[in-house]
Amino acid sequence: MSITRAEFLAGSAALAVVALPQGGTRSFAMAADARTTTLGNWIRMLPDGTVEVFTDKVEVGMGVATGLGQFVADELDVPFSRIKMILGDTDLTVPAGGVGGSNSTFQGNFALRNAAAEMRRILVTEASARLGIPVERLTVTEGVIHPIGDTSKAIPYTDVLAALFPSPAFPLKGEGFATTIEVPAKPKDFTQYKLAGSSIPRLDAPGKAYGRYPYVVDVKVPGMLHGRMIYPPSIGAHVRSVDLSSIRGIGDARVVRIKDFVGVVASREWDAVRAARALKVTWSGPSTGLPPMEKLADYMWAQQPFKKTAASAGDVDAALDSDVVEARYFWPFQSHANMDPGCTVVDVRPGSVVVWSGTQKTHALRQGIARLLGVPLEEVRVLWVSDAGSYGRGGLEESAAAAAYLSRAVGRPVRVQSMRPDNTQWGNKAPAIVAHLRGKVRNGSIVAFDSLLRQFNGNEIFSQPSAPGTFIAAQLAGVPNDGGTFEFGIYGANSAKYEIPNVRATAELIPPFAPSGSPMRTAHLRDPEGPGTTFIIESFIDELAAHAQADPVAFRLKHLKEQRHIDAITAAAKAANWETRPSATARRTNAKGELLGRGIAFATRGPTIIATIAEVAVDPKTGKVRVPRIVVAQDCGFIVNPKALQGTIEANVIQSLSRSLFEEVTFDEHTVTSKDWRTYPVARMRDVPDEVKVVMINRPSIRPGGAGEPTSRTTAAAIGNAIYDATGARVRTAPFTPKNVLAAMTAQSRT
Numbered sequence: 001m002s003i004t005r006a007e008f009l010a011g012s013a014a015l016a017v018v019a020l021p022q023g024g025t026r027s028f029a030m031a032a033d034a035r036t037t038t039l040g041n042w043i044r045m046l047p048d049g050t051v052e053v054f055t056d057k058v059e060v061g062m063g064v065a066t067g068l069g070q071f072v073a074d075e076l077d078v079p080f081s082r083i084k085m086i087l088g089d090t091d092l093t094v095p096a097g098g099v100g101g102s103n104s105t106f107q108g109n110f111a112l113r114n115a116a117a118e119m120r121r122i123l124v125t126e127a128s129a130r131l132g133i134p135v136e137r138l139t140v141t142e143g144v145i146h147p148i149g150d151t152s153k154a155i156p157y158t159d160v161l162a163a164l165f166p167s168p169a170f171p172l173k174g175e176g177f178a179t180t181i182e183v184p185a186k187p188k189d190f191t192q193y194k195l196a197g198s199s200i201p202r203l204d205a206p207g208k209a210y211g212r213y214p215y216v217v218d219v220k221v222p223g224m225l226h227g228r229m230i231y232p233p234s235i236g237a238h239v240r241s242v243d244l245s246s247i248r249g250i251g252d253a254r255v256v257r258i259k260d261f262v263g264v265v266a267s268r269e270w271d272a273v274r275a276a277r278a279l280k281v282t283w284s285g286p287s288t289g290l291p292p293m294e295k296l297a298d299y300m301w302a303q304q305p306f307k308k309t310a311a312s313a314g315d316v317d318a319a320l321d322s323d324v325v326e327a328r329y330f331w332p333f334q335s336h337a338n339m340d341p342g343c344t345v346v347d348v349r350p351g352s353v354v355v356w357s358g359t360q361k362t363h364a365l366r367q368g369i370a371r372l373l374g375v376p377l378e379e380v381r382v383l384w385v386s387d388a389g390s391y392g393r394g395g396l397e398e399s400a401a402a403a404a405y406l407s408r409a410v411g412r413p414v415r416v417q418s419m420r421p422d423n424t425q426w427g428n429k430a431p432a433i434v435a436h437l438r439g440k441v442r443n444g445s446i447v448a449f450d451s452l453l454r455q456f457n458g459n460e461i462f463s464q465p466s467a468p469g470t471f472i473a474a475q476l477a478g479v480p481n482d483g484g485t486f487e488f489g490i491y492g493a494n495s496a497k498y499e500i501p502n503v504r505a506t507a508e509l510i511p512p513f514a515p516s517g518s519p520m521r522t523a524h525l526r527d528p529e530g531p532g533t534t535f536i537i538e539s540f541i542d543e544l545a546a547h548a549q550a551d552p553v554a555f556r557l558k559h560l561k562e563q564r565h566i567d568a569i570t571a572a573a574k575a576a577n578w579e580t581r582p583s584a585t586a587r588r589t590n591a592k593g594e595l596l597g598r599g600i601a602f603a604t605r606g607p608t609i610i611a612t613i614a615e616v617a618v619d620p621k622t623g624k625v626r627v628p629r630i631v632v633a634q635d636c637g638f639i640v641n642p643k644a645l646q647g648t649i650e651a652n653v654i655q656s657l658s659r660s661l662f663e664e665v666t667f668d669e670h671t672v673t674s675k676d677w678r679t680y681p682v683a684r685m686r687d688v689p690d691e692v693k694v695v696m697i698n699r700p701s702i703r704p705g706g707a708g709e710p711t712s713r714t715t716a717a718a719i720g721n722a723i724y725d726a727t728g729a730r731v732r733t734a735p736f737t738p739k740n741v742l743a744a745m746t747a748q749s750r751t
Helices: 005-014 064-076 108-131 157-164 205-209 269-278 293-302 362-373 396-410 420-426 472-476 530-547 552-558 563-575 642-661 715-727 738-750
Strands: 036-038 043-045 051-055 083-087 138-141 144-147 169-173 225-230 239-243 254-258 261-266 280-283 307-313 325-331 343-349 352-357 380-384 414-417 433-442 445-456 502-510 595-605 608-618 625-635 691-697
Touching: 043 108, 043 157, 051 064, 051 108, 064 083, 064 108, 108 138, 108 144, 108 157, 144 157, 225 269, 225 396, 239 254, 254 396, 261 269, 261 396, 261 472, 293 325, 293 433, 293 445, 325 530, 343 396, 352 362, 352 396, 362 380, 362 396, 396 414, 396 472, 433 530, 445 530, 530 552, 530 595, 530 642, 530 715, 552 563, 552 595, 563 595, 563 608, 563 625, 563 691, 595 715, 608 715, 625 642, 625 715, 642 691, 642 715, 715 738
Parallel strands: 051 083, 225 414, 352 380, 445 502, 625 691
Antiparallel strands: 036 169, 043 051, 138 144, 225 261, 239 280, 254 261, 307 502, 325 433, 343 352, 343 414, 433 445, 595 608, 608 625
16 A cells, blocks of 8 residues: 655645555655665655655644754755655654654754755765866855856756765664764754744744645545544443444444444444444443542552652751751643544555554654554554644544554544543543652752652653553553653752752652553653643742742842853843842732732753743732733744744743643542533633743754743743732642632631
């Protein structure tokens, strides 16, 4: 089974029915374990001058494809309009980690810059031989090679394309996100770029603005059926029986069952929806595997950790001898709550499996589906088509596993689109965290800091969909989850690290509520562990500043020595017109009687540095929090596309504000009760700040760092610190709902 690149791209652009001729697959990529690759695996130039760029980085809403294309255009000295990005197709791209960890531009630029630089070197060398002019005396303008300062002798790239055939092979270096091609050519210095560093319009913007952008929900394959998955009513429930007669008369709907996995398929999607609702499944239970929600923090402290990690310096116990500041914090489970439900089309045929998915990691999904179905990896092809933004492992791939099971059972392509209640309730969750912190300040400086963070495993469901047991469909079918890894939230890694002489940072993991088949299984959500850990740490740093009667900005600067860190905080404070004083020492109100406050939070994420200042207005009667203004200073090195970066930061602020003020997974003793935006509220337009001011610190001498996640890290802490400044009450339980804020204010009034 095969489809040419041109056929696929044409079909995607027009949202047409995709026709897949029968036959063997054709792959331009090398085997996953190969250590060599050809230049043509990464970049090609067509006879008309079009430059095809092949990458497993995909577009999940932040302009990654545009930024990477800018690098290629700059390296080749061709117009950006000639760049054509081919994203995620496992038959056409080299496995390089896909999208995740804010690594797409940060590390993904190296392979493409190297490939483009080598293509330029080869073509210029060939032109040099033809013109009889040394390479060092040649330059390139708009894809035309000519002597420096002289265009009378010129050769277009397209006249020397023969030099690229056969495509030369080079060593492959690195693993995962760090995968790159080693070539003789040396890419340009960032300071030499003209297109990279400018605000070129995003490639995906016109299609999205005018409703022409191809989404996976629009994929149609001849003979395609529609499928739905039936979820258990409670954690740990098992199927006892399925009444097939309960869907008799609903079109041609039929049932597929593999142990506790139950799905329906039908020719018409509405029939599949109706059948999923009408099918009578008798389950064991109900289970009572979950603790009372209001006692979750107590439950977490009562559990025995199964894994821990720690880092220390100095003698913390000796330093914490007296006048110790102590606090406990709580961060809840949170959900992706995708705006669109996940959707996948899978066509399982003898000797061939084709998957259309919006996954961030197509090569990993290819592995996961191959292992799920027990077929050779080379028989599986994943074609990336945009889905709802996922920002982690939220559940888009869950529909892929379900569709694979259903397609194999019925022998036809099956499209599975999750229903929003199912996706919100049963999608992977970001883990809850509790924390116990102690600290001591002497002469205005922190002399001891002791943090203990305990949480559910942040990577119970592996971030890469390469292990079949990480799919909920597979777990219900009896496949054990053997793909997870251990992931902690810890001071200094998921938060900023300050200059403190005596530090102990401990992080612990507690077991999941159930080993499989649980709606509370945990996985990556945007900036895994970052917002929760930074909320905890930066709030406590603020507590220490208040104890020292110090201004929060000055207090942080006192405990930092790297100039970039100092510059970011200073830039944010200047842009926000920061009022220098200890927090909660200047009671201010507005005409509505709301209490006004400002707060700061600081963080690093990899090479990226963030300082956020929030201004809040708190209703003292209801505890309702408004955030009229947020200021962010961000330093992620060389800025590839300023406008795209600004949009990414602004959107990140809104999403993390939503997580800070509203988002918390609710549950009873049986299952998750958050099913929609009423039971899992998110920020609406009325909740968006009047102003989000972004200060982007550009450093062309430093390679670009990650930008997709870092801004999420500081929002909750900045808002929480601003609430303290406004009310004098420290809210140590997120989100900052009226209930939690009022409880903190009431507790404060009693002290």
